[in-house]
Amino acid sequence: MRFLFSNNNKTVDSTKSSRSSKGIFCEVYAVSETGPVRDHNEDSIAFSFPENxxxxxxxxxxxxxxxxxxxxVASKMACDLLLDYCLKKWKQQSPGKLLHxxxxxxHETIVAAGNSNSEQKGMGTTATSVIIHKNVCYIGHIGDSRVYLLRNGSLMQLSKDHTLVNQMYESGEITEQERDKHPMKNVLLQALGTTPTIQPQILADGWExxxxxxxxxxxxxxxxxxxDEDIEExxxxxxxEFALECLSATATARKVSDNxxxxxxxxxxxxxxTPKMTKEQNIL
Structure with a gap:
């Protein structure tokens, strides 16, 4: 496993244990940056290898x-809570049930935390996650972060954006081009912590x-x-690791306005x- 975090001072962490395994295995590479405009990073990323x-x-x-x-606070809570629950119940529930x-x-924990602290009231977060188990992938998702699959040289978006503009596009009110450039494209319909109830996208059947x-x-x-063409390339x-360095350089050069x-x-x-079980980062 090679784990790459990038900020103004880029560092690389490459950790391995002595245990080895055969078959299809996962390697994870990561980047999280504040970006050239924002003054702090509200993104969080995390991953874990169950059973090491x-x-x-x-x-x-x-x-x-x-x-x-x-x-x-909300994004880090989401990462911690999702990982903790899935690790705790890994052998007790199916991946689909785990995610749901x-x-x-x-969601309930983030809502409660917001209600108990006036400075955090109404806080929320997107959360897009995958579980890999027995060579099968399962997805949990809410908000407008995304998961893509590259297979045989072709890129596919697997998650559905929970945004007002994407809903307008799916109902035929606007075109794809209008959707991508719409001034309200980041208005969320769902997120952890912001609504009384949620309906996350759970792909529980999985695919090989x-x-x-x-x-x-x-x-x-x-x-x-x-x-999407840039991401595919x-x-x-x-x-x-070089692909993520290029992503970082390109996003910075284009003066992206977000983390x-x-x-x-x-x-x-x-x-x-096999790497250590868990890595996570929130770069401030």
């Missing part, structure tokens, strides 16, 4: 919102992961700066050392 086995993976990208820096229950409990697949989870700061790069964060997950066969 890199055949298994839980990964989350969250993009927070709220006054008094409450967005960064984890999102429900995370193939060698060579790449999953890409990102906050909206990424696709605000890069088109990045994910086609042979070296994932930007991404997790790039690759799948290979062979013998790999």
């Amino acid at each position: 086995d890199n055949h298994n993976l839980i990964a989350v990208v969250a993009d927070g919102m709220g006054g008094h820096n409450a967005g960064e 229950k984890a999102y429900t409990e995370a 992961i193939l060698e060579g697949d790449r999953l890409f989870l990102c906050s909206d700061g990424v696709y605000d700066a890069l088109s 990045l994910l086609l790069m042979k070296r994932p 930007f964060s991404a997790l790039l997950i690759t799948f290979s066969t062979g013998v790999q050392s």
Whole structure:
């Protein structure tokens, strides 16, 4: 596992344990930056290898919102709560049930935390996550962060944006071009912590992961700066860590107005050392 975080002082953390495993395994590469405009980062990213086995993976990208820096509190809570629940119940529930229950409990906890602190009242966060188990991928999602799949050189968006503008597009009120440039494109219909109830997108049936697949989870700061064609070109790069360096350089050069964060997950066969169980980051 190679783990890349980027901010003004870029660092690389590469940690491995002595245990090895065979078959299709996951490697995770990550970047989270404040960006050239914002003064702090409200994104959080996290991942964990259940049972200390890199055949298994839980990964989350969250993009927070709220006054008094409450967005960064909400996004970190989402990452912590989703990972903690899934790890605790890993052997007791199916991945689909894990995700559904984890999102429900995370939402209730974030709402309660906001209600108990006037400076954090109304805070919320997107949360886009994947579970990899027995070579099958499952998705949990709420908000407008995204998960993409690159397979056989083609990029597909697997998550559905929970935004007012995307709803307008799906109902035929606006075109795809109008959707992508609409001034209200970031108005959310759903997020953890902001509504009485939630209906997260849970892809509970899952689909088989193939060698060579790449999953890409990102906050909206990424696709605000890069088109789907740009993202596809990045994910086609042979070296994932270089792809994320290029993402960071491009988003900065284009003066993206938001924080930007991404997790790039690759799948290979062979013998790999298993990394430490959990990594997470919120860069201020």
